Amino acid sequence: MKGLGELVCDRLLSLAMAIAVLAVLLGLARSANAQAFSRLEAGQQTVTAETGLQAGFVTSLGYAAGLRIGAIDRTLMPFAQATLLVARPDPGDYAFKVGSQISLASIGWFDLSTQLAFEVAATENSIYRGTALRTDLVLLAGHYGRRWFAVAEAGYGRAWLTYIENSDYYRMNFYADARDGWYAGTGGRLHSGAKGGVTLGAVEVVLRAGVAKTETLQDLDLPFYATLGANYRF
Amino acid sequence: MRAQRGAALLMITAGLAACDGIYDPSQPGNLVPRTVDEDPTLPALALAGTVFHYETFGDPTKPAIIFLHGGPGGDYRDQLPLKDRYDGAALTDDHFVVFWDQRGTGLSRRHDCGVFSNDRMDADLDALVEHVSPGRPVFLVGHSWGGMYASLYINHHPEKVAGAVLIEPGPLNGEMFDAIIGELYDLDVFSEWLNDDVWDGQFLTADDHARADYHRMLGVRDSQPKYHQSEVNPAPGWRQGAVANRCLIKSGIKDGKAAYSFTDHLAAYSQRVLFVASSKNEVIGTAFQERQRQFFPAADLVTIPDSGHDVPWTHPAQTLATIRAYLAEVP
Numbered sequence: 387m388k389g390l391g392e393l394v395c396d397r398l399l400s401l402a403m404a405i406a407v408l409a410v411l412l413g414l415a416r417s418a419n420a421q422a423f424s425r426l427e428a429g430q431q432t433v434t435a436e437t438g439l440q441a442g443f444v445t446s447l448g449y450a451a452g453l454r455i456g457a458i459d460r461t462l463m464p465f466a467q468a469t470l471l472v473a474r475p476d477p478g479d480y481a482f483k484v485g486s487q488i489s490l491a492s493i494g495w496f497d498l499s500t501q502l503a504f505e506v507a508a509t510e511n512s513i514y515r516g517t518a519l520r521t522d523l524v525l526l527a528g529h530y531g532r533r534w535f536a537v538a539e540a541g542y543g544r545a546w547l548t549y550i551e552n553s554d555y556y557r558m559n560f561y562a563d564a565r566d567g568w569y570a571g572t573g574g575r576l577h578s579g580a581k582g583g584v585t586l587g588a589v590e591v592v593l594r595a596g597v598a599k600t601e602t603l604q605d606l607d608l609p610f611y612a613t614l615g616a617n618y619r620f
Numbered sequence: 621m622r623a624q625r626g627a628a629l630l631m632i633t634a635g636l637a638a639c640d641g642i643y644d645p646s647q648p649g650n651l652v653p654r655t656v657d658e659d660p661t662l663p664a665l666a667l668a669g670t671v672f673h674y675e676t677f678g679d680p681t682k683p684a685i686i687f688l689h690g691g692p693g694g695d696y697r698d699q700l701p702l703k704d705r706y707d708g709a710a711l712t713d714d715h716f717v718v719f720w721d722q723r724g725t726g727l728s729r730r731h732d733c734g735v736f737s738n739d740r741m742d743a744d745l746d747a748l749v750e751h752v753s754p755g756r757p758v759f760l761v762g763h764s765w766g767g768m769y770a771s772l773y774i775n776h777h778p779e780k781v782a783g784a785v786l787i788e789p790g791p792l793n794g795e796m797f798d799a800i801i802g803e804l805y806d807l808d809v810f811s812e813w814l815n816d817d818v819w820d821g822q823f824l825t826a827d828d829h830a831r832a833d834y835h836r837m838l839g840v841r842d843s844q845p846k847y848h849q850s851e852v853n854p855a856p857g858w859r860q861g862a863v864a865n866r867c868l869i870k871s872g873i874k875d876g877k878a879a880y881s882f883t884d885h886l887a888a889y890s891q892r893v894l895f896v897a898s899s900k901n902e903v904i905g906t907a908f909q910e911r912q913r914q915f916f917p918a919a920d921l922v923t924i925p926d927s928g929h930d931v932p933w934t935h936p937a938q939t940l941a942t943i944r945a946y947l948a949e950v951p
Binding site: 558570572 | 641643644645649650651652653679684690809811812813814815816817818819820821822823824825826827831832834837840841842854855856857858859
């Protein structure tokens with residue numbers, strides 16, 4: 387007998403596999419001939435598009451740039467990304483994050499980078515409407531080559547403050563005295579996985595996949611993520 | 621409202637918000653109601669090493685009817701209309717009526733995962749039977765999971781059950797479960813409820829009971845469209861026991877397969893049993909219950925017209941009339 391969470395996983399896993407197969411086919415279709423810019427050099431810019439399963443079936447659009455910070459002898463990569471839950475377009479379910487990535491250390495072919503983002507996310511469902519103030523901290527360790535890159539990633543995302551407005555449906559049928567307002571520390575997610583990409587002219591195709599748990603290592607209804615992205619450099 | 625929320629957001633990010641007015645999502649009473657452990661005014665019964673939310677109606681010297689709610693993880697709120705009087709008749713005219721929230725559900729005490737098993741549920745109900753009707757068989761009325769629960773109990777204690785009404789019970793054994801597993805939930809990856817459910821993981825994670833219970837509410841309304849439950853008059857509840865639901869289901873799994881059976885000894889149960897089905901349920905409606913009643917040597921099946929799986933809530937008068945007609949014929 388399978389619980390609802392397991393049944394959900396089975397169904398969504400098949401979609402993730404389809405995305406992975408598509409990414410492999412894209413990677414094999416053309417030869418890479420330009421430097422990968424998942425780690426942008428100073429002065430480079432990119433627009434990004436990403437779709438797949440990540441806390442829902444989502445699509446994201448973003449922008450990033452490479453900025454040289456002479457004082458620390460590093461290239462900072464600030465970025466912005468907007469995400470919509472697109473399974474059934476619903477303007478009540480979105481996220482917008484701004485953040486930055488920076489290389490912490492490079493030893494030979496190996497690079498260790500970190501990414502910190504601040505996010506505003508919103509949801510509207512049958513029991514509440516919510517707006518969360520989140521942070522996401524990610525460590526990236528691996529190799530950035532001229533034509534491809536592959537990194538392992540591990541991250542921690544947390545909703546520090548969430549405004550919850552309980553729905554009329556919830557109040558009328560379950561709990562009339564549910565409190566609307568700001569809630570502290572409503573959720574945290576740990577994730578680990580891998581990200582890799584190949585460059586195809588000015589376009590980079592990126593595949594991310596991994597697993598996720600809550601911050602106390604409880605199961606999530608969607609315990610994995612798998613996305614396919616394309617970045618265009620200019 | 622959005623403008624107000626945006627303004628409040630800016631204030632907080634600027635560090636102007638004080639801690640007053642910022643709630644703890646784990647605190648009972650904020651997102652989900654208090655249980656018997658936090659609210660001493662709730663009617664309660666300490667039994668079998670736990671505390672149940674518990675109410676009785678009628679004369680305790682009369683034969684007892686114990687109601688078993690759905691789930692696992694639901695509560696008895698949507699069964700309460702069955703205690704009322706319709707067309708001049710009520711169950712309390714001739715019976716002592718008992719409602720309770722099962723272990724870890726509704727307003728009963730919460731428990732962690734390890735305590736949930738079919739054996740524990742059997743022991744809980746046995747303790748309740750002995751408490752409300754010592755030495756005298758009881759009637760069981762179970763809806764959905766509650767019908768499964770009644771079968772579980774009859775399977776082990778036939779001598780303690782004078783009769784049973786099983787209102788659209790879920791699959792009574794693993795084989796019946798396997799027959800409908802693909803139909804239980806709407807798992808279209810593009811469905812709004814499913815994406816809302818997983819998107820919620822960005823906001824609330826099930827790291828404690830209260831948050832897990834609140835999150836579980838997300839699927840209640842929309843996850844089972846083939847059950848045709850009322851959208852205009854949805855069945856109410858108090859609290860979904862997320863841990864009870866997840867862990868009791870998990871206890872019935874062996875090597876990834878449904879390995880439970882509440883039917884092994886039902887062939888020896890001599891009392892007549894009544895199955896009640898809704899007319900609209902496409903998964904466990906009349907056809908499915910026609911198969912399930914074969915597990916009992918003597919079982920009738922009645923279908924309530926124009927009803928969905930929440931038939932006790934939406935059609936209390938018809939449901940009650942059906943139960944009363946059955947009770948009048950049982951020796």
